[in-house]
Amino acid sequence: MADDALFEFLHMEIVALVYKEQATREDIDKERVTCVSTLDAMGFRVGQGMIERFTKDCPTFKDDLDLMKFLCKDFWSTIFKKQIDNLRTNHQGTYVLQDNKFALLTQFSSGKQYLEEAPKYLAFSCGLIRGALSNLGLESVVTAEVSLMPSCKFMPNLKSLIN
Amino acid sequence: AEICITSMDNYPLYIRSIPTQGELKFHYTVHTSLDVVEEKISGVGKALADQRELYLGLLYPTEDYKVYGYVTNSKVKFVIVVDSSNTSLRDNEIRSMFRKLHNSFTDVMCNPFYNPGDPIQSKAFDSIVSTMMVQAC
Numbered sequence: 001m002a003d004d005a006l007f008e009f010l011h012m013e014i015v016a017l018v019y020k021e022q023a024t025r026e027d028i029d030k031e032r033v034t035c036v037s038t039l040d041a042m043g044f045r046v047g048q049g050m051i052e053r054f055t056k057d058c059p060t061f062k063d064d065l066d067l068m069k070f071l072c073k074d075f076w077s078t079i080f081k082k083q084i085d086n087l088r089t090n091h092q093g094t095y096v097l098q099d100n101k102f103a104l105l106t107q108f109s110s111g112k113q114y115l116e117e118a119p120k121y122l123a124f125s126c127g128l129i130r131g132a133l134s135n136l137g138l139e140s141v142v143t144a145e146v147s148l149m150p151s152c153k154f155m156p157n158l159k160s161l162i163n
Numbered sequence: 164a165e166i167c168i169t170s171m172d173n174y175p176l177y178i179r180s181i182p183t184q185g186e187l188k189f190h191y192t193v194h195t196s197l198d199v200v201e202e203k204i205s206g207v208g209k210a211l212a213d214q215r216e217l218y219l220g221l222l223y224p225t226e227d228y229k230v231y232g233y234v235t236n237s238k239v240k241f242v243i244v245v246d247s248s249n250t251s252l253r254d255n256e257i258r259s260m261f262r263k264l265h266n267s268f269t270d271v272m273c274n275p276f277y278n279p280g281d282p283i284q285s286k287a288f289d290s291i292v293s294t295m296m297v298q299a300c
Contacts, residue, residue, distance in 0.1 A: 049273040055236035056269055060204075135237040135279070137171060 004081060004103065011104055015039065015120050036123045043127020044134070051132040054078060064158060067136055068095055075132060080104075093158040097129075098151065105150040118146040122154075129156055164245045164299055165189035166292055168268065170280060171238040173197055177283040181296050193242050196230045200240050203232070218258055233261040239268065245299060252299060260295055267291045 018038050022031040054075060061067045072084035076099075086098035104121050108114050122144040130142045139159045146152040165180040167190075178193075180186045203219050219232035225247075233241040241264050245252055271277055271285050 045275070048279050052235070052237055052269045052272040056265060058236060060234075060236060137238050 008104060008107065011121070011124060014042070014124070019120065035120070039120070039123035040127035040130070043124040043129075044131035047128040047131020047133075048135045050079070050128075051075070051135045055136070061136070064093075064138065065089070067133075067138070068097075068156075071129070071132060072097060079128070095156050095158070097154040097156070099154075100151040102150050102152045105146070105152060109149050111148065113149075115146065115149070118149060118152070119144065122146065122152060126154060129154055133158070164243070164296055165193065166264070166296065167193045167242045167244075168264070168283070169197065169240045169242070173240075175282075176239070176280075177288075177292075179289075179292050179296065189244055192225065192228055192230060192244050196232065196242055196244075197240065199230075200232045200234060200242070204234055204238075218261060231257050231261075233265070235265060235268075241265070241268075256299075260299065263291065263295060 018035050019031075022035050055070075058070070058074075061070065068087060068089070072087050077083050080099075080103040082099075082101070082103070084097045085100045086096075088096040088098075102125075104125065105118060108118065108121075126142040126144050130140055133140045133142075133156060140156045142154060142156045144152060144154050165178070165186075167175060167179075168177040169175050178190065180189050200219060219234060227247055228244050229247055231243045231245075233243075235241075241261055243257065243260060267288050268283075271283055271288050272279065274285065277283070277285065
């Protein structure tokens with residue numbers, strides 16, 4: 001029952017710790033970039049391990065779209081207990097995953113308050129998606145964008161390694 | 164007999180042979196069978212849409228050996244080479260061997276001290292593979 005809260009709290013503490021460790025540096029911009037990459041790298045490694053575990057029993061994926069659908073349904077619901085609400089693509093490697101009630105942002109606000117702080121809390125999840133895709137054979141760059149909490153969008157930009 | 168695990172880019176993550184004398188022959192067989200594995204994977208999209216299993220089955224029989232393949236969704240390939248004289252090993256048993264390998268591999272993957280792409284050095288993994296090989300030969 002308390003499972004969801006456990007990860008949310010852990011995640012908040014991870015972000016706080018990473019930022020606190022960088023706070024002693026003088027250059028503010030560099031600090032933000034380093035923190036985001038640290039969190040992204042953590043998410044990456046976790047994503048790799050998780051995808052290995054989750055795809056253990058599934059048949060092979062037919063194509064990239066099939067893969068993204070798996071990510072949106074099974075992968076997301078196992079980790080965040082809900083599916084991605086909206087998946088859009090331009091069929092040329094760019095996808096938009098929209099989550100209207102992102103689990104890690106629900107506690108912040110339900111509007112525009114604290115919007116500047118939101119990106120820090122999305123870095124780990126961007127890494128998670130990137131790690132999952134990388135282990136499935138797709139190199140990608142994942143960015144995230146928040147305009148109105150707790151809804152947010154993740155945008156993986158794929159560059160397929162196979163084919 | 165030999166068990167080999169190769170990564171997405173076809174370099175070996177783990178190789179284990181019993182007995183260790185004729186190793187080179189086993190390595191060569193595995194190397195050539197990788198081509199067959201690639202062929203099977205790339206054929207999946209075009210040919211049979213329902214043939215999406217992870218187990219690839221008997222890749223090709225040579226005079227002395229039988230080679231079996233299995234590929235995970237993360238494009239990691241498992242290859243098992245056994246003596247043809249060992250006719251007691253049925254398809255089901257090979258399938259269960261691959262399942263066990265996949266399960267142990269997943270555990271190695273989730274180990275935070277393991278970097279994906281490095282050779283596998285986990286002792287737990289080693290012991291599982293040894294027990295499996297002893298049962299098979």
